[in-house]
Amino acid sequence: MIEQTDFDAIVVGSGMSGGWAAKELCEAGLKVLVLERGSMVRHGQDYITEHTPPWKIPLGGKKPRELYERDYPVQSQVFSFNETTRHFFNNDRLNPYSYDEKKPFEWRRADVVGGRSLLWSRQVYRFSDLDFEANKRDGHGIDWPIRYKDIAPWYSYVESFIGVSGEKLGLAHLPDGEFQKPMPLNVVERAVKYSIERDYPERNLTIGRCAVQTEAKNGRGSCHYCGPCDRGCSVAAVFSSVGVTLPAAERTGNMTLRSDSVVEGIDYDQETGKASAVRVIDANSQERKRYTGKLIFLCASTVASTQILLNSKSPSFPNGLANRSGVLGHYLMDHATGGGAVGMMPGHLDSYTVGNRPTGVYIPRFRNLQKKGGRESGVDFLRGYGYQGKALRLGWQGTFKQTKGFGKDLKNALRRPGPWLMFMGAFVEQLPKKQNRMFLDDSKKDRFGIPQVAFDASFGDNEARMQTDAEQQARKMLKAAGAVSLKSFDIKTSPGMAIHEMGTARMGNDPAESVLNKWNQAHDVPNLFITDGACMTSSSCVNPSLTYMALTARAVDHAVKLFKSGVI
Amino acid sequence: MQRRALLRSMVMGGAGTLLHVTSPSLAKALAGGAGSMMGINNLQLSGVQREMCRQLSELIIPTTDTPGAIAAGVPDFIEMMVSDWYTATEREIFLQGLSALEEDCFARHSKSFLDIVEEKKIAALSRQEDLAASYVKEDEGFFLMPKEDEKAPFFDKLKELVVVGYYQSEVGATQELSYNPMPMEYRDIPVTLETRQWSS
Numbered sequence: 001m002i003e004q005t006d007f008d009a010i011v012v013g014s015g016m017s018g019g020w021a022a023k024e025l026c027e028a029g030l031k032v033l034v035l036e037r038g039s040m041v042r043h044g045q046d047y048i049t050e051h052t053p054p055w056k057i058p059l060g061g062k063k064p065r066e067l068y069e070r071d072y073p074v075q076s077q078v079f080s081f082n083e084t085t086r087h088f089f090n091n092d093r094l095n096p097y098s099y100d101e102k103k104p105f106e107w108r109r110a111d112v113v114g115g116r117s118l119l120w121s122r123q124v125y126r127f128s129d130l131d132f133e134a135n136k137r138d139g140h141g142i143d144w145p146i147r148y149k150d151i152a153p154w155y156s157y158v159e160s161f162i163g164v165s166g167e168k169l170g171l172a173h174l175p176d177g178e179f180q181k182p183m184p185l186n187v188v189e190r191a192v193k194y195s196i197e198r199d200y201p202e203r204n205l206t207i208g209r210c211a212v213q214t215e216a217k218n219g220r221g222s223c224h225y226c227g228p229c230d231r232g233c234s235v236a237a238v239f240s241s242v243g244v245t246l247p248a249a250e251r252t253g254n255m256t257l258r259s260d261s262v263v264e265g266i267d268y269d270q271e272t273g274k275a276s277a278v279r280v281i282d283a284n285s286q287e288r289k290r291y292t293g294k295l296i297f298l299c300a301s302t303v304a305s306t307q308i309l310l311n312s313k314s315p316s317f318p319n320g321l322a323n324r325s326g327v328l329g330h331y332l333m334d335h336a337t338g339g340g341a342v343g344m345m346p347g348h349l350d351s352y353t354v355g356n357r358p359t360g361v362y363i364p365r366f367r368n369l370q371k372k373g374g375r376e377s378g379v380d381f382l383r384g385y386g387y388q389g390k391a392l393r394l395g396w397q398g399t400f401k402q403t404k405g406f407g408k409d410l411k412n413a414l415r416r417p418g419p420w421l422m423f424m425g426a427f428v429e430q431l432p433k434k435q436n437r438m439f440l441d442d443s444k445k446d447r448f449g450i451p452q453v454a455f456d457a458s459f460g461d462n463e464a465r466m467q468t469d470a471e472q473q474a475r476k477m478l479k480a481a482g483a484v485s486l487k488s489f490d491i492k493t494s495p496g497m498a499i500h501e502m503g504t505a506r507m508g509n510d511p512a513e514s515v516l517n518k519w520n521q522a523h524d525v526p527n528l529f530i531t532d533g534a535c536m537t538s539s540s541c542v543n544p545s546l547t548y549m550a551l552t553a554r555a556v557d558h559a560v561k562l563f564k565s566g567v568i
Numbered sequence: 569m570q571r572r573a574l575l576r577s578m579v580m581g582g583a584g585t586l587l588h589v590t591s592p593s594l595a596k597a598l599a600g601g602a603g604s605m606m607g608i609n610n611l612q613l614s615g616v617q618r619e620m621c622r623q624l625s626e627l628i629i630p631t632t633d634t635p636g637a638i639a640a641g642v643p644d645f646i647e648m649m650v651s652d653w654y655t656a657t658e659r660e661i662f663l664q665g666l667s668a669l670e671e672d673c674f675a676r677h678s679k680s681f682l683d684i685v686e687e688k689k690i691a692a693l694s695r696q697e698d699l700a701a702s703y704v705k706e707d708e709g710f711f712l713m714p715k716e717d718e719k720a721p722f723f724d725k726l727k728e729l730v731v732v733g734y735y736q737s738e739v740g741a742t743q744e745l746s747y748n749p750m751p752m753e754y755r756d757i758p759v760t761l762e763t764r765q766w767s768s
Contacts, residue, residue, distance in 0.1 A: 053747070356751065397735075
């Protein structure tokens, strides 16, 4: 059989945004090729560690340290990385990148179909006009070419399909969505909520809005609270592209999904002024192939999509495809997550919880909420932060070292639920800065002969001041709620650690200073769309995946209209 | 899906073997990992040391109204971890600890640890705990992301292996603690005299 090499559309990447691009393009009737550099994961049958009991986990759950140091020094730091999820992650030894020693960047990556949509923390929050107007208001970065009203219907469209549980709060700066019934707070979280909302009427504590169904809908199950979503969820209560969007694309009969396909670059046709083909290297055989498509959607992740563009040089685009502005690779952002507090919560020992809730609590941004001017009085930074956290009773893992002695007394002590602990950690918005960037190091090639990515990025003074405030406020709120043995922290972290890296091919109205227009369409290449985190013009302080998905659905809608009317 | 159907799907294949993996590259990645559960690669314990670990594990987590460390397979876990997982430094501290314990027993009782009565074994292990109490961890690191403490003293190492081995075992997880892989809900529950920690 001769392999099909010409498609209506090619989607590069199969994760959070790629899955949405595939679904929407296929459902519009286009013949779509989806390319993924990682290996195949099929819904259900490849969730090989789902429901693995504790006694089947190698090494009693201890880390195989030599292996991690050699092959996973970056990925092993990810919250969802362990021996039950390692097979979804990137091998750092095989896929090197670089940075200045003084400015580390943590590039945390999956290496499978589904990408990080299998491994995320499932938190979904809408951006608001406080975010879309932020750059314009304080002069950092350029203005977003869209406002909340442009994306709001697409948020609703995406939320309804992926299944989001959460509580409506009626806050202008954290708009409500299409929510299934919220998961409950536990007794200590309710007590902390009461304390915070009593002391600070403008602050809220709510259950984390998460892409996990609490109602059986959309042909999928509701959460059974087993806990480790990141091993795969065969009832697809949790959203992943593998479990939800890719199967929807597959059902149309219009999708060809090709795993183990490393995209080297995109060809540009000078005569038509369009991107014409995607060049692929087979990850196993190293065989080179070329696929042609009329529409090209880059959804490979913030860093990987920009890497592909920077590596797509031609006489028309000597600095990388769609880079006439020269901003490609710049304005890289993440969230700073080194501030917060943790404390023991006395009492409530007559209460325990059943079930493993796949979300925590959320304290929405409460700083600099006013419309005019950048900052409120008494605050020495621009923008804001939100907290994520949870209360839980410690298990034996967290108490045995502090429990003196051995024998029957130790055993009886560890049998009972431990004391309550409450944690809250801030997600601090990062200002867009030109000097924070990624680029290609032509002197270093990867195993496919592709120039390696290099990073030059760090958090700045505004992030540092904001994080200090986040520490102080977390401490005050937990102390007022009765926490003891309270430890707050304000530690220096590296960009990438929040795994919310974004920017590098930002949207904007002016082609001279942005890569994409308001439809995520490259200013310079009309049939090229970038809808992953690379498109972001500012970072907000909320988890960005929902926005990538909504922008993707919106961009596809526009692209299909142009395609069907023959414009591109 | 109903709880029963979910449990059935778990038994049928959820807990997974390599045979169920449809992707060759995924299977390769899995097979390349830490396969230590398949057997011990690098046996390090002598017969006496092995028997000491067996008895020590039961002193730390004894049989009570539920099975203890030996019934849970902890001795094999200790041997596997000491042999295959420990760094050279950790193994040296652990094996020297066993020797020191043995020397202490000979000095006090002119007998091996293995040949003294349980009361004296407990006292001997308590002395090891006392010795460990003065230890101060060198690099605390960030308290929310604790690192393995390579230089922790013998007693701390032994206790950790026994505790981890026991509560992660099938016996520990299902008989000592409460195992509920399919809770189907999240809510507050009252603590009663019977309440145990969840292992799941």
